[in-house]
Amino acid sequence: MGKRDNRVAYLNPIAAARARGPAPNSGPTIQDYLGRPRPTWEEVKEQLEKKRKGSKALAEFEDKMNERWRKELEKNRERLLGGGEKKEKEKEKEKEKKEKKKKEKKKSSRHSSSSSSSSSSSDSSSSSSSESEDEEEKKSVKKKRKKKRSSARKTSDDSDTESEADSKESSKRKKKKLREDGDKDKDEKASRKKRKAERSHKGSSSESSADSEVDGDVESKKRKLSSEEKDKTTDKSKKKKKKKHKKHSRKKKKKKAASGSDSN
Numbered sequence: 001m002g003k004r005d006n007r008v009a010y011l012n013p014i015a016a017a018r019a020r021g022p023a024p025n026s027g028p029t030i031q032d033y034l035g036r037p038r039p040t041w042e043e044v045k046e047q048l049e050k051k052r053k054g055s056k057a058l059a060e061f062e063d064k065m066n067e068r069w070r071k072e073l074e075k076n077r078e079r080l081l082g083g084g085e086k087k088e089k090e091k092e093k094e095k096e097k098k099e100k101k102k103k104e105k106k107k108s109s110r111h112s113s114s115s116s117s118s119s120s121s122s123d124s125s126s127s128s129s130s131e132s133e134d135e136e137e138k139k140s141v142k143k144k145r146k147k148k149r150s151s152a153r154k155t156s157d158d159s160d161t162e163s164e165a166d167s168k169e170s171s172k173r174k175k176k177k178l179r180e181d182g183d184k185d186k187d188e189k190a191s192r193k194k195r196k197a198e199r200s201h202k203g204s205s206s207e208s209s210a211d212s213e214v215d216g217d218v219e220s221k222k223r224k225l226s227s228e229e230k231d232k233t234t235d236k237s238k239k240k241k242k243k244k245h246k247k248h249s250r251k252k253k254k255k256k257a258a259s260g261s262d263s264n
Helices: 013-020 030-034 041-053 056-081 083-114 118-202 205-263
Strands: none
Touching: 083 118, 118 205
């Protein structure tokens, strides 16, 4: 038996391509790309200048966005800074309004005196009436504030007066007790003297002398005790007066500071 033939036909690709002939045009060639139309240098300069200037619509849009951002930043700043600056600005505005109203009043009074027409007089009367209404509203607000402050001050003064009255009553009670103790001591002394006189009539002279010495010692001790109690009461009253004076001076300072802040 012989071998099987497994050979395959070989084709040269280059020869096959030549046999097929030239390929159809499927797109631009390299020569077309190299020979493309190109702009001149002047046209390139014009395009660069346009890019640098930018479009008007874009510039307007950027300006609008900047304005919006500025407004938002101002609002955020006011919120962060708090109400202190707002109050100052409001006070300044109120002062300016008052000054303007005063100037307008002066001008209206001059014009009303010089002018004789009814229209000018009616306009001035309407403006004066509106200004008077504004002034009345401001006065009412000020009166309410003054009432609140006076009520707060009255409450503090009432508490001070009550404390002073209590201290005075306590001192009076102590004085009364001391007087009553002194009266009792006097009565006891008188009764003892009577008893001693009776005993002296009955007893001997030596016993009477001993009793008198004992009574003298008792009286001297009681006098010392009464003088010490009086000194203690005077010291306490002095200390209380000093404390009250300090409290009163502090309150005065606080009131002055509060009035200064209100005026500012």
